[in-house]
Amino acid sequence: MTGTALLFLVLGLGLVAWIAARARAAAFVRQAKAGPRGTVNSLPYYHGWFVAICAVAPALLFMFIWQSISPSLVTNMVLSAPAAADLPQEGFARAAILSEARAIAQGFQVTAFQGESEKLVPLYKSALSYYKWIGVAATLLLLFAGGAFAFTRVKPDFRARSKVERVVMFGLLVASLIAILTTLGIFASLIFESWRFFSMVSPFEFLFGTEWNPKSVVTPGADNGYGAIPLFWGTIFIGAIIAMIVAIPLGLMSAIFLTQYASATVRKWMKPILEILAGVPTVVYGYFAALTVAPAVRDFAVMLGVSNAASDNALAAGIVMGVMIIPLVSSMSDDSIAAVPSAMRDGSLAMGATKSETIKQVLLPAALPGVVGGVLLAVSRAIGETMIVVMAAGYTANLTANPFATITTVTVQIVALLTGDQDFGSPHTLAAFALGLALFVTTFFLNYVALRVVKRYREAYE
Amino acid sequence: MSNATMDPTPTDWNGQIMQKRIARRYAAERRFKAMGFFAVFLSTLFLAFLLFTMLGQGLRGFQRTEIAVDFDFPALTSGTTAASISGPNADAALNSMDVPGIVELAVGQQYGNISEGLLTTGAAGNVRQMLMDNPSLVTSKQQLWLPVDSRLDVAFKREGEPAAEKIVSTLAQKGTLRASFNWTFLTGADATDPSAVGIWAAFKGSLMTMAITLMLAFPVGVLAALYLEEYAPKNKLTDMIEVSINNLAAVPSIIFGLLGLAVFLTMFGMPRSSALVGGLTLALMTMPVIVIAGRNAVKSVPPSIREAALGIGASPVQVVFHHVLPLALPGILTGTIIGMARALGETAPLLMIGMRAFIPSAPQGFTDATTALPVQIYLWSDEVNQGFVEKTSAAIIVLLIFLLGMNALAIYLRNRFETRW
Numbered sequence: 001m002t003g004t005a006l007l008f009l010v011l012g013l014g015l016v017a018w019i020a021a022r023a024r025a026a027a028f029v030r031q032a033k034a035g036p037r038g039t040v041n042s043l044p045y046y047h048g049w050f051v052a053i054c055a056v057a058p059a060l061l062f063m064f065i066w067q068s069i070s071p072s073l074v075t076n077m078v079l080s081a082p083a084a085a086d087l088p089q090e091g092f093a094r095a096a097i098l099s100e101a102r103a104i105a106q107g108f109q110v111t112a113f114q115g116e117s118e119k120l121v122p123l124y125k126s127a128l129s130y131y132k133w134i135g136v137a138a139t140l141l142l143l144f145a146g147g148a149f150a151f152t153r154v155k156p157d158f159r160a161r162s163k164v165e166r167v168v169m170f171g172l173l174v175a176s177l178i179a180i181l182t183t184l185g186i187f188a189s190l191i192f193e194s195w196r197f198f199s200m201v202s203p204f205e206f207l208f209g210t211e212w213n214p215k216s217v218v219t220p221g222a223d224n225g226y227g228a229i230p231l232f233w234g235t236i237f238i239g240a241i242i243a244m245i246v247a248i249p250l251g252l253m254s255a256i257f258l259t260q261y262a263s264a265t266v267r268k269w270m271k272p273i274l275e276i277l278a279g280v281p282t283v284v285y286g287y288f289a290a291l292t293v294a295p296a297v298r299d300f301a302v303m304l305g306v307s308n309a310a311s312d313n314a315l316a317a318g319i320v321m322g323v324m325i326i327p328l329v330s331s332m333s334d335d336s337i338a339a340v341p342s343a344m345r346d347g348s349l350a351m352g353a354t355k356s357e358t359i360k361q362v363l364l365p366a367a368l369p370g371v372v373g374g375v376l377l378a379v380s381r382a383i384g385e386t387m388i389v390v391m392a393a394g395y396t397a398n399l400t401a402n403p404f405a406t407i408t409t410v411t412v413q414i415v416a417l418l419t420g421d422q423d424f425g426s427p428h429t430l431a432a433f434a435l436g437l438a439l440f441v442t443t444f445f446l447n448y449v450a451l452r453v454v455k456r457y458r459e460a461y462e
Numbered sequence: 463m464s465n466a467t468m469d470p471t472p473t474d475w476n477g478q479i480m481q482k483r484i485a486r487r488y489a490a491e492r493r494f495k496a497m498g499f500f501a502v503f504l505s506t507l508f509l510a511f512l513l514f515t516m517l518g519q520g521l522r523g524f525q526r527t528e529i530a531v532d533f534d535f536p537a538l539t540s541g542t543t544a545a546s547i548s549g550p551n552a553d554a555a556l557n558s559m560d561v562p563g564i565v566e567l568a569v570g571q572q573y574g575n576i577s578e579g580l581l582t583t584g585a586a587g588n589v590r591q592m593l594m595d596n597p598s599l600v601t602s603k604q605q606l607w608l609p610v611d612s613r614l615d616v617a618f619k620r621e622g623e624p625a626a627e628k629i630v631s632t633l634a635q636k637g638t639l640r641a642s643f644n645w646t647f648l649t650g651a652d653a654t655d656p657s658a659v660g661i662w663a664a665f666k667g668s669l670m671t672m673a674i675t676l677m678l679a680f681p682v683g684v685l686a687a688l689y690l691e692e693y694a695p696k697n698k699l700t701d702m703i704e705v706s707i708n709n710l711a712a713v714p715s716i717i718f719g720l721l722g723l724a725v726f727l728t729m730f731g732m733p734r735s736s737a738l739v740g741g742l743t744l745a746l747m748t749m750p751v752i753v754i755a756g757r758n759a760v761k762s763v764p765p766s767i768r769e770a771a772l773g774i775g776a777s778p779v780q781v782v783f784h785h786v787l788p789l790a791l792p793g794i795l796t797g798t799i800i801g802m803a804r805a806l807g808e809t810a811p812l813l814m815i816g817m818r819a820f821i822p823s824a825p826q827g828f829t830d831a832t833t834a835l836p837v838q839i840y841l842w843s844d845e846v847n848q849g850f851v852e853k854t855s856a857a858i859i860v861l862l863i864f865l866l867g868m869n870a871l872a873i874y875l876r877n878r879f880e881t882r883w
Contacts, residue, residue, distance in 0.1 A: 178686070
């Protein structure tokens with residue numbers, strides 16, 4: 001019996017429990033209505049839910065726990081068998097044989113590449129089925145015990161509703177806690193893997209080294225080519241400089257035009273069109289940048305007389321990324337301009353200033369904090385953007401300010417390092433997590449500051 | 463100096479200097495407005511250019527070039543009858559018939575020295591399918607149209623390699639080439655030859671991933687939104703939940719990929735590049751979007767509704783699940799669709815969990831190795847073969863149609879069900 005089948009069986013039995021309990025409750029509700037008291041505490045379906053939850057919840061919890069502990073129990077059982085005694089003691093080879101034998105026993109793999117694993121397959125098969133049936137039996141036992149216990153409590157004066165509502169409230173709290181769990185999970189996994197990385201490569205080299213040419217075998221103390229400065233520079237150059245040179249003027253001016261000058265009809269049509277720009281997947285932008293924009297930029301550079309212009313240049317990636325960011329800058333500017341009290345605007349216009357003078361000298365200075373907050377969010381979005389740079393910018397680390405050269409970024413290198421073999425102990429894989437940590441901390445900081453700035457600014461005018 | 467500031471004569475607004483100054487200010491005004499218009503125009507132009515480029519290249523991807531091949535079936539198959547390749551044993555009979563050999567022979571007889579590499583790799587499969595659908599073909603001479611190799615396909619549609627161009631021009635003169643709709647592109651899977659590729663496998667993978675994402679992110683997101691808006695007490699824990707959700711909504715997507723790699727693949731040992739892991743990873747990413755949209759929708763339900771329900775004796779849980787949630791649902795659904803559209807277009811986290819392998823068949827279950835539509839686009843964009851350019855653009859068109867459709871549905875729902883209280 002597979003896990004999915006057991007899951008459906010449990011849920012099906014839960015449904016049976018629901019129906020049975022509801023029918024029993026409905027019977028005494030009918031009786032009570034005919035009798036002198038005329039009412040019962042809870043409606044029949046609350047009784048149904050109570051019994052169903054009591055039956056299914058412990059069974060599902062047990063299934064989940066069993067799913068996570070049974071693999072190690074299986075491995076222990078296999079290792080305690082005499083046939084496993086002559087396995088190699090060395091960790092990596094041993095783990096490879098064990099995982100292959102398990103894969104064959106579970107039917108994921110057909111043939112063995114290592115001779116030793118062939119012998120372990122029957123052992124694994126018997127161990128797997130042994131623990132599987134223990135799990136199935138225990139799950140069903142829990143289900144029937146919980147259901148039977150709850151069913152005996154279905155009585156006219158039983159407060160099923162308050163019990164069910166308590167479970168619902170608990171469920172709501174758990175759902176909200178998943179957000180915290182995810183954040184903690186991100187933090188923990190990034191910090192844990194980075195810690196392993198920094199035990200091999202010194203953090204000093206990583207943060208201040210200027211040569212990025214990662215070696216797969218590291219020697220402590222020596223220079224291993226893990227200097228991330230070129231990556232940080234490339235990320236800033238493409239995401240925070242080139243993209244912003246495109247996005248800030250276009251986004252800001254679009255917002256000004258649409259809110260201050262355009263007629264209602266133009267606004268009604270143009271706003272969704274700008275929003276489409278934000279909805280186009282990044283992989284499409286990346287393809288467009290690599291296929292159309294990058295060759296055009298290179299031709300332009302050659303026309304200017306730049307001889308060493310690369311086809312995967314930083315400028316193309318930056319421009320396309322800037323276009324992607326336009327809607328974000330535009331909508332943030334829109335919000336902050338709209339939040340400026342209309343008295344300020346009317347006062348300026350009444351003094352005889354033209355519309356553009358009002359905008360430049362009254363609205364924009366007043367809206368500046370909001371706009372800055374929006375730009376910070378845009379920068380955080382740009383430096384975390386992956387597909388555009390992966391497809392349009394290059395893989396070679398280059399510490400240069402020449403926009404026609406190939407420049408790589410943090411996200412590109414994360415993708416590059418995790419491509420190919422993903423042995424989880426190698427410095428290559430771990431370096432990706434260290435880069436991820438740097439990216440996470442930076443974007444977290446930028447978002448935090450941006451949200452603070454925007455919030456402060458809103459409060460100032462409210 | 464004091465004379466000038468105290469000058470009692472009024473400003474001569476009609477004087478030349480003032481008129482000039484006003485003209486200058488008005489010119490600046492016009493320039494500023496023009497700049498604004500230019501910004502909007504440039505953004506729209508870029509979008510139009512992007513869509514136009516994709517359409518221009520992608521529409522060719524839905525087309526394929528076919529070549530007429532004469533099959534003298536009675537001679538080629540030494541008199542196989544229609545009855546022998548129909549019925550329950552058709553599969554085995556066709557297997558023993560050596561269809562690839564027959565196709566090679568037929569093409570060789572007709573096209574002689576250029577027959578090498580004329581047809582695409584899947585052409586024999588096409589012939590087999592035709593015989594399967596219509597066994598009576600085998601009893602007579604037939605002319606079948608079969609897809610050509612990608613080199614010739616490219617050369618027929620636009621500029622290709624010189625050698626291929628030469629072959630195509632001779633064939634076109636004979637009238638044995640034609641363009642037809644490429645059904646394989648909609649029903650097939652990834653292949654090494656661009657004229658045999660299809661997006662169905664990637665699309666199915668995307669659908670399965672999205673199903674997992676929706677199943678996890680929607681309930682959790684709605685419940686969390688209800689909790690935060692309706693029940694959460696003001697305390698440290700609630701603050702932490704709010705900060706986490708706001709932060710998660712802005713975390714780069716690639717970080718979620720790293721989380722999926724470290725937690726789902728390495729810690730829990732889930733199957734690599736499966737729809738299950740992809741869906742889990744994207745669910746974590748989509749959940750905050752749904753929570754934020756859900757909170758706004760719940761917030762917009764007026765308090766009078768809650769008070770009225772409480773007033774006639776509903777419990778707090780009944781108030782929320784019987785009254786607030788149904789009224790907020792259109793807003794929540796709109797947010798969910800937008801979040802799902804974003805997840806559907808997401809590539810980077812899926813690359814992190816290993817969804818970049820060559821997958822030549824559609825996934826059968828949630829734990830099978832699969833690929834997703836955006837990932838397939840990325841993989842094809844990396845191919846050197848010229849034939850992949852139009853396939854990539856065609857896949858992009860399919861993806862964009864779905865995304866625009868989802869966004870349009872969200873806008874429709876918003877307009878249809880939005881209630882002004």
